[in-house]
Amino acid sequence: MTDITIIGTGNMARGIGTRAVAAGRTLEILGRDSAAAQALAAELGGAVSFGSTDAAPAGSLVVLALPFDAAKEVVAGYGDALAGKALIDITNPVDFATFDSLVVAPGTSAAEEIAALAAPGAVVVKAFNTAFAGTLVAGTVADVPLDIFIAGDDAEAKAAVVSFVTDAGLHPIDVGPLRRARELEGFQFVIMTLQANPEFDTFNWNTGLKVLV
Amino acid sequence: MTDITIIGTGNMARGIGTRAVAAGRTLEILGRDSAAAQALAAELGGAVSFGSTDAAPAGSLVVLALPFDAAKEVVAGYGDALAGKALIDITNPVDFATFDSLVVAPGTSAAEEIAALAAPGAVVVKAFNTAFAGTLVAGTVADVPLDIFIAGDDAEAKAAVVSFVTDAGLHPIDVGPLRRARELEGFQFVIMTLQANPEFDTFNWNTGLKVLV
Numbered sequence: 001m002t003d004i005t006i007i008g009t010g011n012m013a014r015g016i017g018t019r020a021v022a023a024g025r026t027l028e029i030l031g032r033d034s035a036a037a038q039a040l041a042a043e044l045g046g047a048v049s050f051g052s053t054d055a056a057p058a059g060s061l062v063v064l065a066l067p068f069d070a071a072k073e074v075v076a077g078y079g080d081a082l083a084g085k086a087l088i089d090i091t092n093p094v095d096f097a098t099f100d101s102l103v104v105a106p107g108t109s110a111a112e113e114i115a116a117l118a119a120p121g122a123v124v125v126k127a128f129n130t131a132f133a134g135t136l137v138a139g140t141v142a143d144v145p146l147d148i149f150i151a152g153d154d155a156e157a158k159a160a161v162v163s164f165v166t167d168a169g170l171h172p173i174d175v176g177p178l179r180r181a182r183e184l185e186g187f188q189f190v191i192m193t194l195q196a197n198p199e200f201d202t203f204n205w206n207t208g209l210k211v212l213v
Numbered sequence: 214m215t216d217i218t219i220i221g222t223g224n225m226a227r228g229i230g231t232r233a234v235a236a237g238r239t240l241e242i243l244g245r246d247s248a249a250a251q252a253l254a255a256e257l258g259g260a261v262s263f264g265s266t267d268a269a270p271a272g273s274l275v276v277l278a279l280p281f282d283a284a285k286e287v288v289a290g291y292g293d294a295l296a297g298k299a300l301i302d303i304t305n306p307v308d309f310a311t312f313d314s315l316v317v318a319p320g321t322s323a324a325e326e327i328a329a330l331a332a333p334g335a336v337v338v339k340a341f342n343t344a345f346a347g348t349l350v351a352g353t354v355a356d357v358p359l360d361i362f363i364a365g366d367d368a369e370a371k372a373a374v375v376s377f378v379t380d381a382g383l384h385p386i387d388v389g390p391l392r393r394a395r396e397l398e399g400f401q402f403v404i405m406t407l408q409a410n411p412e413f414d415t416f417n418w419n420t421g422l423k424v425l426v
Contacts, residue, residue: 106395107319142425149403174412175403182319187400190362190388191424199387202426211404212355212421 002028002049004164005057007074008065009036012090015136016063016128017044022139023167028058056081061088061160063128068093068103068110076117083121086157089114089181090128092188099196102189111151111181125152125161126181130188130209132195141208145171151180173211215241215262217377218270220287221278222249225303228349229276229341230257235352236380241271269294274301274373276341281306281316281323289330296334299370302327302394303341305401312409315402324364324394338365338374339394343401343422345408354421358384364393386424 009031031037034052041050093110115124165172222244244250247265254263306323328337
C-alpha cells in the first residue's frame with residue numbers, strides 16, 4: 001500500500017519526498033517524465049516507487065509538488081481518479097512577471113481554486129507553501145524544526161497531514177479552514193520577494209518562517 | 214526636541230515606548246486621557262513627556278498605538294497638524310465579531326485606509342503589527358531579537374523607522390511598498406487566531422514571528 005504520492009520531480013518534490021521517507025511512509029513519485037520520477041525515487045531510497053502521470057496516484061495523500069498552473073491541469077486531468085484522496089496544495093501563485101502580487105484575485109487563493117477543480121470526494125489541504133525546498137530536505141532551519149502551516153476544511157484529511165508532518169520531524173500548525181490559504185499564500189509571497197532582494201544578503205531561499213515562543 | 218510621539222496609553226504604547234527609551238529617543242506619550250499618558254510616561258522613565266490628544270504631536274515619528282477605528286479618528290481629527298510627519302500604523306484590522314476575516318476589504322489594508330485619511334504631506338509606514346506588546350517590552354522572543362516588518366512608500370520615513378527599530382535592538386525587515394501591509398495584516402490575523410485557540414497552549418499572545426536563517 002502506498003501512503004503518499006508526490007506528483008512532480010522538482011526541488012519541492014525532493015524536499016517533501018525526503019520528509020516522507022524520514023517519516024517512514026511508503027512513497028510514490030509520479031512525473032510527466034517518468035525517467036525524472038525514477039531518478040528522484042532512486043535518490044530518495046530503494047523503497048520509493050515511481051511512475052508517470054498517465055497512471056492514477058496510489059497514495060491516499062497526494063502532494064501536488066507543482067507550480068500553480070500545472071497543479072490545476074493535473075487535478076482537472078485526473079478527474080475522478082482523485083476521488084477519496086486528500087490533495088496537498090503547496091503552491092504559491094505569485095505573479096512572477098511583476099513580483100508585486102499574486103495571480104489569484106484578492107479574496108481567494110490557489111488552494112480554493114484548485115479545490116474548485118477537484119472531483120467530488122477529493123479534498124484539498126494547504127500545506128508546505130511557506131517552506132523552501134532546501135529547508136525541507138534538512139527538516140530544520142537554525143537548528144529548529146520547520147513550522148508547517150496547514151489549512152483545510154476536512155478534519156480527517158488535515159489529521160492525516162498533521163500526522164505526516166509530525167512523523168517527519170516538523171512542527172504542524174493547523175491554522176483553520178481552507179480559506180486561510182489566502183493569508184498563507186500572501187505572506188509567503190512577501191517572504192519570496194525578500195529572497196530575491198539583494199538587501200537581504202543572508203536570505204537565499206534558505207529561510208524558515210517560524211512562530212517562536 | 215521630541216523624536217517620537219506615541220498616541221495611545223495601552224499595552225502596545227507601553228511596548229513600543231519601552232523600545233523607544235531603549236533606543237535613546239526622546240519620547241512623548243499622548244492620550245485622550247492625559248492622566249493615563251502621565252502614568253505611562255512615568256512608568257517608562259523620567260525623561261518621557263506626556264500630554265493629551267488635544268495637543269498636536271511634537272515628534273517627527275508618530276506612532277498610532279491605537280485600534281484601527283481610533284487610529285482613523287485620530288488621523289482625520291489632527292488633519293494638517295500631521296503634515297510632514299511619518300505616521301507608524303501598527304493596527305491589525307481584525308473582525309473580532311467573527312474572528313474569520315479582516316474588516317478591510319480584500320485588496321486593501323488598514324495602512325492604506327489610514328494613509329487615505331492623512332493630510333497631504335503626512336506619510337504612513339506600517340510597522341510593529343506582527344509584534345505582540347509583551348514581546349516588545351522584552352525586545353526578544355526565544356532569546357532572539359524580534360523581526361519588525363516595515364512597509365511604506367516614502368523612503369525617508371521608512372529609513373527613520375528602520376533606524377529606530379535597529380537602535381531599539383530589534384531586527385528591521387523592509388518588505389517594500391505600503392501595499393505589502395495587506396499581507397502583513399493578513400498573516401498577523403492568522404497568528405492572532407492561533408493565540409486564541411486552546412489547541413496551541415503555549416501561544417498566549419507571547420509569540421514572535423521570525424524569518425530564521
